[in-house]
Amino acid sequence: MISKEKLEEFKNRLSKEKLQILSDIFGEEIAIKSFADQSEGDIADKASEFYESQLLASISGVQREIIDKINEALKRIEDGVYGKCKICGNAIEIERLEAIPYTDICSSCAKKASRR
Numbered sequence: 607m608i609s610k611e612k613l614e615e616f617k618n619r620l621s622k623e624k625l626q627i628l629s630d631i632f633g634e635e636i637a638i639k640s641f642a643d644q645s646e647g648d649i650a651d652k653a654s655e656f657y658e659s660q661l662l663a664s665i666s667g668v669q670r671e672i673i674d675k676i677n678e679a680l681k682r683i684e685d686g687v688y689g690k691c692k693i694c695g696n697a698i699e700i701e702r703l704e705a706i707p708y709t710d711i712c713s714s715c716a717k718k719a720s721r722r
């Protein structure tokens with residue numbers, strides 16, 4: 607089990623990483639705008655979600671893949687299933703999460719996948 611503090615830490619790291627990628631592509635101002643008001647309830651939430659999806663629609667390739675993975679990871683944190691391997695269902699090693707916070711498979715499944 608990952609502690610609440612640790613989850614919060616991963617959440618912060620994931621958010622920062624996402625902001626960093628968006629800043630690299632669109633500039634800081636726009637990136638921050640897509641994050642703005644997220645704490646101010648449903649309507650603001652939906653507005654920034656909409657804004658973010660518009661931003662996402664204009665990027666592709668590796669950066670898009672990473673952002674998608676980060677978003678999935680953030681959702682898993684919310685759903686309380688973060689850190690669980692989506693292939694075997696075992697807990698993902700904490701060291702692996704520290705290295706790649708948005709990963710959704712454990713290291714042994716990752717090894718098997720790369721061997722294929």
Ligand SMILES: [Zn+2]
Pocket residue numbers: 691692693694695696711712713714715716
């Ligand atoms: Zn696994």
